[in-house]
Amino acid sequence: MKSLKYYEKNRHATWLELFFDLIFVVAIGKVTHTLGHVHQGHFEQEQLWTFILLFVPLWWVWSSHTIYSNRFDTDSSLHRLATLFIMLLLIVLSARIGEESGVNYPLVISCYFGIRAIISIMYISSISKIDYRSELSSRLGFALLVSAMVSLTSILFDPPVRYVVAYIGIFLDILLPVFFWSKSKPLPAHTEHLVERLGLLTLILLGESVISLAGGLSGIQWDLYNVMAAITGFIMICSIWWIYFDSFYLLSKNDSSMSGHSLIYSHLFLFIGLALLANLIRHAILNDIVIRDFQIMSIIGMTLFFLGKQYGYFVAVPKIRKYILQNTLIVLSLAGLFIFLPRIEYILIGLTATMICYVLLNFRYR
Template sequence: MEYFLKHRHATWLELFFDLVFVSSIGVVTHNLAHTHNNHLTSEQIWLFPLQFIIIWWIWTVHTLFSNRFNHDNRIERIFSLTIMFLMIVMAAFFGDDLFQNYPAFVGFYAVIKLILVFLFFRASNQDQHSVSYARKSGYVILFGTGISAFSIFMETPLREIILVSGILIEMLGIYLVSTRNLEKPKPVHREHLVERIGLSSIILLGESIISLTGTLRSVNWDILSIVAAVTGFIMIGLIWWIYYDSFPVNERIKSMTNGFPMLYSHLFLAMGFVIMANVIRHAILNDLNMNEFRILAITGMSFFYIGKQTVYIVFIPPFRKRMTINTLVCIFITIASTFLPKIEYALVGITIGMLFYTFANFKFILTKDISEYVTKE
């Protein structure tokens, strides 16, 4: 596959990779799905972001490589399939007993990252336009993986801090390599990047539907359960509508040359989707106390807004003020809704807030002239 191929699309293997990514996320999501006497344990809460960011970062590094260097040849296919298999096995260690198998888990994670390092080094020998970028990116990933792997010698909580620190160092290092490098790498392929993020997001929304379906199989049907189920689907539909209706604009943003605002904000978007799926689940089952439901709902909605809006706020100034106002109003409605007497009522209120956000975006934001900031269709 040629990098500058017009109308380039994600390969079938990349779509397969996304499915494995989301299946691994599904295992992590399980941490927030089950309550103990109407409570989530502290271990469930902090294990969720820890495990989530690990899977997301593997997906992100693979996407960074594929966007600039993927030729869809046999060697790259074999290594991508190997990563997918290792991700499936690694996901088997996720859950409350993660640290009972921690060395094995870190071992699988390190091997996956070393394969990605090899792919970047290999690309530096094949692509003369981005030799320095590919090689330095490989070294950054190698360094960060070494720091994360060192966590096996530590005890909690230092173990978790070192594990995540390795990822954060990689995130910062690859960004600096892309933006501060004297040998400027070729720009990100916008159309391909937007498509990869859009496809992974729609699959994550699909997981919300699967979660909704599974929840309905075990619910005790009454009027409040029916209201919560209908409201939950409306919420998912509204999220899809407002997210994807303006999504094609991302492909045309003139100043988005490295893609990092979109890539890194995808972490919040993906986590927001997963958290909101659990918010809907707990509202239908009515199996979570209101204080913890409130935290999940506000966090999930906030993450969704961060993930959805970052690119527009960074690159399209006319959107900034109104998006900020819409978000504050919606978060206020979300907070106020969680003080209603029943958890099902709270979900209805949160959905009304999303309905307002959707209407306000179509009325006050998508009508603005942004021709100065985007290419012609």
Template structure:
């Protein structure tokens, strides 16, 4: 008797019913879809606008405004990412909604530069539109996936009150408008944590989600490469700026190495609370990288000066400290044995350079920061090699027995 051969999930990608992707036996090792990669491009624009805004206002107020605008932009990315991780169908309806979200985020990015002036209303409306499109995605999925109702209920708990606050802020001026923004964002950020029990029935994908966050990290790292390239593109190859550019690239390489070789992605399989640590831990990671990019650009410009300016020093060194602290917290959450006094010392050194770096020449400060990162990466490589050697020895001993 001839067996019927069933071709799995091939042909018509125009219309697909949403399903919980994590429960599918066909998933296995899952990668980002083309629409997800296309979607990430709008965040290149958003992050570039945020960085440009900080570059022109490197002060305490500038840092606070940068952080205040960075959070909703990052949160918008996570909302789409977690939806797609669970329910991405990549069909016509899904693509149209994602493309609509991209357009809303473009308008969000376009209003970043003047969000605390005459662009506040545009920023508010663009952000509300972004969140509303995510709501439409969840409304669609609950028609086909019953467990998705928990996701929709949790989303509505933050969407309704925060949207009211965002829209109400249009009617007010400073500082009431920004107080309403802060309250709305606090509601949005806390709701998934407080409603964790509603998420237990819809786990995240163990390979897809880390890849998505890795791609976001790579995008923001790219901003530092752009900073190095753009500041040397004018043909200014004087010795000190050139050395600063080389140091800047080397710092970016070390940060890349630390993330993609030593960050514990296994944390997301430990439960929903660990997923929250992984998710929220990436906010200071990507924010720190954006700060380093701004600091690198100013360091190259100011390399011929005796010392780095206060803002450039804190962007560069403070960004590295924020980045490394966040990686450490995620790794320790995955396994307590990952705690390292070396990481604590690295964060302390970066902060010390930020505080007292005004006593050092600009290149000396940047060089010390780079040296610390090179030592950190080197020790981690040696630790990995030692651990692998020990495991091989244990396996050989067990085999002999």
């Protein structure tokens, strides 16, 4: 049996993990596409709820697989086959979400159950991999399997009850690892590997933002305003990259005794914020959204991005907490002022300026 990669020196993401990320981005791209259109200039409530309700379980599929691999990956043939099968189920799931939800729901929830069941079995089998600490992980595997079965039973109910039952299982799924790890801390996270995995996925999602930007420019008549929006949008994406990765080394140097859940869970907000901002850039180029919706979604996207980005640093690097609070307050206050500019393109320029402002503020503690 292969030894755990957890104990390798200079551990990095495996080629399989990188492949897994690409498949995951295909699924996330399908979900974020629900925000790619507006109805008479407005986002509909059902549209926004669909995005959130689909995004959360997909994020949890990636996160839970990452949490497991971070501690118990052996890169063995069985681990590879299990991960590849999860990727197959993700492809089937992403092909059916958002289309005829009532008809496709049994297939979608069955794929989700299959993914969760595989990860549960991987946890259960971890008892043979390391010392006594893996016994608790096996118990976690059984608990996760039960929560997945709760979600699966939702096919027995009609809407909207089925969605309530499904999310009871999903929330149990999300909360159980925190309970198990905080109770006895069976095995700390491999910090450098976890930080690298989160960074790689964020980088891929930024690439998806550029694709969304380019898609907005295709098939339209270029003029001063949409070209201005495209250039500004690209500068915003570059600024987000700078903000996210400029102090990235502080996380990887953090104490290895952390569980990693603060980073994993805070990135849910960061990823949702990125998806909102990317779609807003697209709508600014297309000029198909009313300014009020753009204002509201802009401030929500900015807040979620900075909340998700800052919380991990706030927990992991206490010495810069004062700067984190000051910089975030300054940037969000500026964003709150810029959203009242008279045109969508001007608002986008203002929000980009706040991102650049944050980059400059960060120089104080580099």
